[in-house]
Amino acid sequence: MQMNPVLTIALPLILAFTKIMYRRIANLFLVLGSLLNVLVVFFIKEGQYLMGGYAPPFGIVLQVDAYALYSLLVLNVLFAALTILVTKKAENLTSSSLIALAALNGLILTGDLFNLFVFLEIAAIAAIIIASSSKRYHHAFHYMVASIIGSTFYLLGLILLYKQYGTLNMAKMHELMLASPGGSSVAVILIFVGLAVEVKLMPFSGWVKGVLKNADEWIGPMIGAIYGGAMMIVMGRLFTDVFVVSPKVTLLLSILALVTLVGGEAAAYDSEKMREILLYSGVAQSGLEILLILNGYAALSFILILSNMMAKYVMFLLSGYIVNAAGTDVLGDLKGLFRSNPFLGFAFTAAGLSLAGLPLFVGFFIKLNILYNLMMSHSYWLPAIILITSLVEGIYMLRMILGLWQTGLEVQETGIQIISPSNIKTKYAVHAITLILSLAMVVFGLMPDYALDLAQKARGNAVADKPAMMIGMKGGPGQ
Amino acid sequence: MMELLSLSLLFLGMYGLITKHHVLKMIVSMNVMEIGLNLFITSLGYQESHLAPILSSKFPSSALNFVDPLPQSLVLTSIVIGVGTTAVALAFAKKIYMDYGTLDLEKIEGRL
Amino acid sequence: MKRILILGLMAILVMGIYNYAVYDPYQKTTMPFEERDSQAYLSRSVNGDPGEVVYGKSTNLENGAANTVAAIVVDYRSFDTLGEVTVLFISSLGVAFLSGGFGKTIRLKHKPSFLLQYGARFVFGIILVFGAYMFLHGHLTPGGGFPGGAIIAASALVLYLGGESSGEKMKAFKILEGAAGSLYVLSGIVGLYFAGFFMQNVLPSGIVGHLFSAGIMPVIYILIGLKVGSELTGILDYFMREEVSS
Amino acid sequence: MNIIHLILGLFLAGIAAYGIGRLKPAAASWLTLAASWAALLILFLGGDTLAGGNAWGLLAFKMTPLGWFFSMTLLFVYSTNTFFNLSVPAAPTRQAAYPMLYLISLASTIGVFSAENWLALFIFWEIVLWSSTFMIGFGKPGRGSIIYFGMSLLGSFMMLFAILVMGTAYQTFEVKGALMAAAQSPGPALLVFLLMLFSAMVKLGITPFHIWMPEAYHEAPDHFAPVLAGGLSKLGAFTALMVTSFLPASTLMAQPWQVRGLPLLTYILLTVSAVSIVIGTLMAIKQEDAKKLLAYSSVANSGYIMIGMLMGTPMSVSGALVHLLAHALATTVTFMVMAAVARQTGTTRMDELGGLLHRMPITFLAFLTAILSLVGLPPMLGFVSKWLILQSLASQGLFLVAAAAIFGSIGSLLYAFRILSTVFLGQLKPKHRQVREAPAVLLIPLLLLSGVTLVLGIYPYGLVQYTAKIENSLGFADTVQITGLSIQGNNGNLNALLIMGAFAIGFLIALGIFLKAPKSRKVDLMDTYTGGEFIYSPELYSYSTNFFAPLERVYAGLPEISRLYEALANRVRDLGTLVQYLFFSPLPSRTALLISVVTILLIWGEAI
């Protein structure tokens, strides 16, 4: 059996449209829709899918390659898991969430630049509505202003590209740009800036703090993990498969990404609150991802995006529950929290250690390969900077995790817990899903070859002159 | 010239966004931006002495010189998206006013 | 001072973009119109060259709408339009979410004058009909579902100004909105399963320039018109209501 | 049975220990004991020819004499310490995760020592790191575990960088092969050498990188501190020795500047190690907490190990290896004793202790043995190693380093006496009147370890012979020589048995005199000369705080290196605050401004 990928967009949409007629069973719609989507994703085959029967450069196409397919799978599974876990929060947001899902799928699938813009807008508005559920309206408004500026810039750049190349189709645009790349830099920069707002690249990410520092278990994983990941995948698509970026622009944008990496890690190091640490570290990670994308390490950036997405998902989800239970996310007040919740603690720890790139977890091999490949192009500075930022990240990550495991001085001396969020009230599903995700990180950490091979296959041919050399457990080059 | 003017309009809107802290003024600025952008898009599809891309009894053949229809259709979409975002933004304005009693974001931040 | 500075910054930005991307006296970085993709839309030659398209004569084109812009919006790039509709839909959802549900309608502070009160009822029908005309005739002349829907919403606005309250009619609007949207998507899926492509134009396209010409296009425009009309009316309605204190 | 089975078995035992520990904590502790002793037995019987193998890609193992020596040392420390796992205080430390992490880190250390591949080595290295970090986290709350983790991570990343440099420049990750390839071609070999040594120095706690030691040792649970101090810091010595023997500093540059026949670089590193000895000693002298004091003594002793390795002569390397074992045994005992003391009295602050020798005599004897070995006095093992190292220093004529070594040697007498005097000697505190000797299960490892220290100190020949074998396997042209019962130095011989014999004869004579003379009457501790004062409180009648005040005053102004790191961390924090202020303002207008400005920069930057 084979399914048309457009169903991953159409199904949630149709459910969202019909849902407003059936308010009572809204949740069912959401869960059903997202699960159906996961099911559909399994039956999608790679290929090009036309819309309305019009041939590619003129009509809109959905471009399903391994890259899109794997991203789609991860995204839909994570989304479905979230809808199962957090039904209560999502009650008023069923339609918005379904539309968000449709838009994110569309973003990943579409092969048309303007279509991408449309989905970008839908996704952004859906995200803003989801973000406003935390009742911090001025923060959501901030997000809105930022994303409108972003999409304006994107469209401006897009129309300049259209003026130069006369097409909106990604594949054709790529060919034309390859033939004559001159003069397109401004447009590419504008598009980059437009998307950078969404992927939380640093000078453009002012909105992130307001939105995510108050995130609950619904907003956090949604905006912090799923959205960030999907947008980054779009970024990866555009800047490896479509645009031909001049070395100078690459350099400029890489500097920006590097600033983000360093600044984000520093800001996270400075924070004392769990969610702030997570959001700043997310900003920093996006800097690293963009750095890889811009410099042509497509496969590496891809697997980094996916693993970060999973890790951030777990951490944001759990931080939401922790805040629910404890009423605060100041790390000093949460000492010893995981003592009474070892399984959640394990999941959080595994995600954190994976994010920091420690062995036994998948993050390590990804980081190793990043460094190895960067070094293979005979640059020692970039790996050094990445290692230093990893050091900072490792320290604050472990500070956070250890703080959550370790009981405070008062507790040790008196034996009485000052705050007693002893049992974070969660469903067993939360335990199950976070544990599965964290175990996946361990399994892929022990056997990274499979994941690395998939990434290689998905993106290995994206950049001709920089085929990634992957070191897995099986060994790597020079073995 | 059209391009320059519409670009200026766009970044005039941006100027408004940068200098104003009042929610409604910011929404207006966003609209100005959108209008500037839409004008810019259409201006790129325009060529002098070319026809509007609609066949009619007066201009019946596709062999005639029409302006580029694609930017126009993009603008149509973009306008609608603008309407949607403006609506949401206005809803935010209403909500912010109800919550904080002011629309000045600087004052809100100062209060928090 | 600060403002002048920012104005200067904006000027530099505009100059930068204009200078390096737009200004192109020698047509180096501008694709001539004839080579752009949009030429295929004008000559309706995306899936094969039908020769010269002549108003009132050509038949069985891949797209039979006289209005090329409408053809692009609703047929060639109909998927965008689905997105567009979704944007409006989610905006109305957002407004609803932010408004917090159905409260009492806010009473206008002033009582509408006689002229407004009755004039509104009188104009209401005319505007409504004009809106319907707009989306029915969208594939032939400028207009279409979105302007049509907006005009319909304008008629509702006129009624509000005239002092009418929407009351329980909103429920019906909601259903209309949902149904129209679902039908739009369904029409796409119908295309997928009966013709092989999502949003395929399954109906025959008649002669260019005739009312029943562009296949499924008028139908979609009707759906869009209804949906947009009900959505915008809904948005209006939400703005006119108080928050439900819960 | 091969190494893979051993490592895998320990890993699985660790996971099983978690499951068991959830149900019955005591059983999990017994499991750690059984598993680690079994591993020790297997490794001992297997010897350095224990079969290796290729488990899974990178994870290939091969036992070498060096690896065996280190594995045995660490396994011995780990397995003796399991007795302390059995008898830890109840409450928060007794977590199911502890036995699991204990066995996992044990398995990983064996992995580090037997890995054939730098990447595998690094993976195990990091597992040791985070598992030990969590184990430290079970102790007192504080920053210690974070400082430990941060510093160690700094070291690991330096190592990772070096590994990747080797992997990219020489296209191999093989442990020996990569280093030898680096020795063949200069290129980035200097970078590799420095980074590898720095990372080893972090682990060993050599001066600029030592700040984690006191904090971590102090905060680690009392029953884990022995492993941390006696075992894990020795990982650094392993890589350091690998690097210095396969990639000697003399191969780094074509014509290196030489100081006393050593490359300048080696000389600088020797000086750093010497500084480490001095600083470790000085800081140890002024600590108020017994565990911190011992931690700084580890800093100093690591300096000796490093010096021995860096000099690279057969005798010095042999000395370094013996010293490593001596220090491992001795420091494990001292920390175990502190654990026992803390268990019986509830504190490790020296000013709260005193006179425990009358209550815990066996513990005291073990402690005495260990502390004598730490100071390097005969007939303990520590003497043999210090003798070897000082011999090499003297024959190389490295006076600066020698001065530091001597200073450390004599200074160690000071802090050793301080800890001995304030914990075990002096007045017994009234609240400790009822303190009892530590339970037998804790005395077993103490006696075992101190017994080994003593026996090896008297009869070190087999050990030194084995270090000769290690040197052979590391490719040394000549090795340390032993003829009969004398270890041949460059300018003197050592016969440890003879020394012990002379001492024993002296002791017998002394004992004879003592017994011949009339028996003396035992009096209470308070029954002493007071210069006419009437003293009624034992607390007031003891000297323990600010012990070496006259000496401490001399270097009171010595800046602490941890301030440097604090300043660094604060700069990072400042940067973070700045970033938060600049780029994460809550006002949308700021975001808009930033977007515009950056876009201007990008567009014009590209154009110009």
Next chain:
Amino acid sequence: MNALQSIGTGLGMALFGWLLQTTISGVTRKVIARIQKRRGPVWYQNFRDIMKLLNKRSVTHGWAFDFGLLVALAGAIGTAMFMPVAGIVAFKGFDNFFMIIYLAALGVFGRALSSGSSGNPLATIGVMRGLTQNIGYKVPYMLLVIALISYYRTSSISEIVELQRVSGWSVLVMPLGFVVAFISLHGMLGKKPFDTYLAPAEIASGPLVEYGGKQLGILMIAHELSVFIEVSLFVNLFLGGGATLPEFLLKYAFIYILSSSLGAVMGRFRIEQVVRFYYKVPIALTIVQILMLAVMRGGVR
């Protein structure tokens, strides 16, 4: 030479050392008394004291109190057994400088252990002062000896003595070093101004405060032995030892009586002064000396 013979020689050396030093210290007491215009005791007064003490009643403060003493005496005897005197060496090839220093330090440690366990804080303070002082004089002293070892390329004391016979005394090699070593020796012997750790008036003889009877007797034996070790080491290392016994005895007596006489005419430093003096003067001089050696001979090797 078989093992038994060696041991016999060694024991003889220890006995000789004890007799020698006890005698000389008796003589010195007489000399000092003359300097201070007193009559002074007979030359064998120290023997009398020791015998008397060993037969007196005494008190003990626990087993470590006695055990430490035994270690102290054993360390001293063991070290003395290795000491080469006038060409006689018990264990040929093993009279290693480092070994002697460390074995002697074991004796010191035993003493410290014993007095520390007495429970008297004055004793602990005394030991603290002694150790503080120790670090000040031992470092330059050992550094100098290492320079010597590096110069003669052997660490065997008897071989160094042999080599000095060929190439002249070490005093000539390092004159400044000799001064430093003498100051160090002065400190080691605990003569004024460096007897701060005893300071009878201040801390009641410090480490010795709790001793009496046989404990004090054993301590005195150990003390005499360690003085023997220190002085003869100095003589052997810097003054060429002695080819014959009289030569050795002459040098030995000269150095010891010189040091004692100097002590007799000086006042006592306070501990701060000791620290300030020892951490500056000898170390500075040592560095100058080693630099001089390096410059003059183009490196010691």
